Amino acid sequence: MDLINLNELIENIQVRNQINEDVEVINNSPLEMIGKGRQGAVFKLSEEICVKLFGNTEDCEREYHALSLGQQSNLFPKIIQKGTLYVAMEMIRGIDLREYLQSQPLTKELSSKLIEMLITFKTIGFERIDHHKRQIFIQPDGNLKVIDVARTIWRDRVYPYPRKLLTSLGEENKDVFLSHVQELAPLLFKEWEHYIQMEEIARQIYQKLMTQPLDSDHLRTSSEILLSTTNEQKHVIQLEGLVHKVFKEEWIKTMLAKGIDPEVVMQKIDQYMDSKYSNHSGRGYVHDRHYEHRYYQHRYQNRP
Structure with missing residues (x-):
């Protein structure tokens, strides 16, 4: 079979991709189909050459590229010719x-x-x-x-x-x-x-x-202990603390970006918050603020 006529023969073959199935083939050419799979169908061109026809150009390009990488190895069939939807290659025996x-x-x-x-x-x-x-x-x-x-x-x-x-x-x-x-x-x-x-x-x-049953009723009941918005006084304290933490993190980033030492700002924020929350938490809160202060020093001032 002459390679010159290959493109004309290919025009008489349709290969369509299927979802999770081998390709559908309509063969109106004299070529014998010797195999097919998910990406394409293989036809016998001669005793030495076969041609693999694909359902889309993406699969064709992938096959051609993969074969091209292995052309220096005897492990892969040799490429003979490539078209838009086909790759002609050495017939593999054995x-x-x-x-x-x-x-x-x-x-x-x-x-x-x-x-x-x-x-x-x-x-x-x-x-x-x-x-x-x-x-x-x-x-x-x-x-x-x-x-x-x-x-x-x-x-x-x-x-x-x-x-x-x-x-x-x-x-x-x-x-x-x-x-x-x-x-x-x-x-x-x-x-x-x-x-x-x-x-x-x-x-x-x-x-x-x-195999473990999902006890949604148990979770719905037991997870209520994690709620904080049901206690208005506790909710206000925790919300204000959350806003403060976010504000402080973003403010320190801003100071560093401007090249300003955030140490003075951190101290003033701490002094204000310690005095504001001393009635709520006493010495325990001041103790926590001390370690948070050291945390920010380590995180932002000593970063590479």
Whole structure:
């Protein structure tokens, strides 16, 4: 199939994105569709070249950028040509890791290649150091190739360990892989183990919170002890104290901004407030004002 006619062939294919589903494809071209996913559909152009057609330009640009970052590595298919909604690339052969593990064991050698894959992701600048096993292909020579790399960049949520890879391996192969990581890269294993434990603790906390009944009647009654506006005299005192605290903080900031030493102002404010509230709080209030004064000195005058 000639690349010169590719744009004409693409015009006869429609790819539409669906919410939480694989794309919808209307193919009026002679090209054979060999796979599809959430972002696009892949068509066979020749024995050596395939073309991935996307439902929108954003996903196309992401895929192209991610592939471009990895062009110096043998891990990624080579880019042949790019259009507005498609990327033509090297056809990837071999067997995907999901199918491979159905009949073959996860060896230490294969685990080391998976670790190297993650190292390559990190080295070339991917944000998500992770990949699903169905997107990892084992070549006849034993090396790995990866496809569908658009979501390794510009992620809103990035896990600090290869969560998707570990989950996709299944419990048995996950344990085998982690045992290999522990032997081959012990520091890396300790970090992953830490995050796995934190995830399990978070899950337990969630379950605990969800199983505890919400006693809104109790809270509605018991929280009344926190109310202050029901006592008019107490309310006035506390409101005036709050206004004073805000005023003092903002006034000190203003003095500092003008290059004026706020020490004299602070002392006068304290003297006024101490005399005003001495009948309410006595020596205890003066004692509190002394420590508040020292707090402001430390916070505003000694700041870098």
